[in-house]
Amino acid sequence: MISSLSILASALLAASSAAAHPSRFAKRGTGVIQCPVVFSGLVPADATVADFDTASTSPFNTGFVRGSESFSEILLLPGVTPSSRFDNDSTQALEVTINDQSIFQTQNGFRRVGLQFKDDSNEGGQGAVGVRTLHWSVKQDPTKPLNLTHEYLNVWHEAADFSANQFNFEMGTIIGTSGADKDNFKILNRQNTEVFSVPVDEAAWQNFAITLDFDKNTIQIFYSAGDEPLASVTDVLTNDNSGGGQYQIGMLKKPTGTDDVVNSGFQETGIDEGQIYGGLFLEDSADGCISL
Numbered sequence: 001m002i003s004s005l006s007i008l009a010s011a012l013l014a015a016s017s018a019a020a021h022p023s024r025f026a027k028r029g030t031g032v033i034q035c036p037v038v039f040s041g042l043v044p045a046d047a048t049v050a051d052f053d054t055a056s057t058s059p060f061n062t063g064f065v066r067g068s069e070s071f072s073e074i075l076l077l078p079g080v081t082p083s084s085r086f087d088n089d090s091t092q093a094l095e096v097t098i099n100d101q102s103i104f105q106t107q108n109g110f111r112r113v114g115l116q117f118k119d120d121s122n123e124g125g126q127g128a129v130g131v132r133t134l135h136w137s138v139k140q141d142p143t144k145p146l147n148l149t150h151e152y153l154n155v156w157h158e159a160a161d162f163s164a165n166q167f168n169f170e171m172g173t174i175i176g177t178s179g180a181d182k183d184n185f186k187i188l189n190r191q192n193t194e195v196f197s198v199p200v201d202e203a204a205w206q207n208f209a210i211t212l213d214f215d216k217n218t219i220q221i222f223y224s225a226g227d228e229p230l231a232s233v234t235d236v237l238t239n240d241n242s243g244g245g246q247y248q249i250g251m252l253k254k255p256t257g258t259d260d261v262v263n264s265g266f267q268e269t270g271i272d273e274g275q276i277y278g279g280l281f282l283e284d285s286a287d288g289c290i291s292l
């Protein structure tokens with residue numbers, strides 16, 4: 001009798017402390033990172049937004065890519081549960097937002113905020129050699145919806161001379177198309193040919209991985225929803241991965257009504273949009289190692 005009462009008491013205590021500390025007791029992603037991590041964009045569970053303004057505490061470049069607002073004014077820590085597939089009790093999700101001030105340098109056509117891994121470098125870095133798999137999970141924020149009439153570039157690898165992207169992960173209406181698939185995520189190769197498309201899920205985490213073989217010039221896409229293991233959704237496809245450069249993760253909203261998207265075109269005022277990212281890392285996929 002005493003022992004069953006004490007079991008009940010400790011169960012009640014656990015329940016009340018779970019309510020008080022949701023993140024510690026939240027359902028966690030069950031993915032396990034299997035391969036050496038080249039760059040980690042995993043956000044520690046105890047991080048605050050101020051940590052993204054200081055090089056010693058941010059996993060990302062603190063100066064790029066943003067307008068005049070600091071990252072602590074742009075990024076949110078939404079405390080999403082359950083966590084994404086490759087997040088766990090010691091890490092948390094991060095939300096990138098854009099608003100009317102999100103103008104990088106003089107790129108007045110774009111509203112743009114992006115994360116770059118702190119140790120990624122534009123030339124000669126470890127991100128664009130050998131075989132690398134970029135992982136990210138993404139989730140929609142119902143309070144900060146995108147306007148899918150516009151074209152959004154959200155994750156890409158940009159060549160060092162900025163002349164091309166080895167791949168693009170997009171949302172919305174790709175300029176010059178009818179927008180029939182505007183509600184889909186789309187992955188394009190270097191030639192801007194679509195190699196994978198999947199509807200945006202308004203509720204669940206969606207997990208993506210892209211393997212880039214910088215020696216053989218190939219690309220392969222992996223995908224899963226929720227906490228499911230990743231599965232390949234393309235063959236190993238030929239892709240021109242040359243030109244070095246850096247990974248970009250965030251949001252770049254293109255304008256409408258212009259041929260000069262960088263500098264001109266139409267953007268609404270009062271923008272308040274976000275994308276939630278989790279499980280962000282780059283792994284070494286030499287010998288075919290890929291975390292699923």
Ligand SMILES: *[C@@H]1O[C@H](CO)[C@@H](O)[C@H](O)[C@H]1NC(C)=O
Nearest residue numbers: 033042086087088089090091
């Ligand atoms: C959580 O994830 C991090 C990064 O992958 C890993 O180092 C750590 O061991 C994980 N913690 C648990 C409890 O699995």
Ligand SMILES: *[C@@H]1O[C@H](CO)[C@@H](O)[C@H](O)[C@H]1NC(C)=O
Nearest residue numbers: 147148149150256266267268
């Ligand atoms: C979406 O964007 C278009 C083009 O900028 C604009 O005309 C329209 O009003 C926007 N829709 C919403 C719901 O904000």
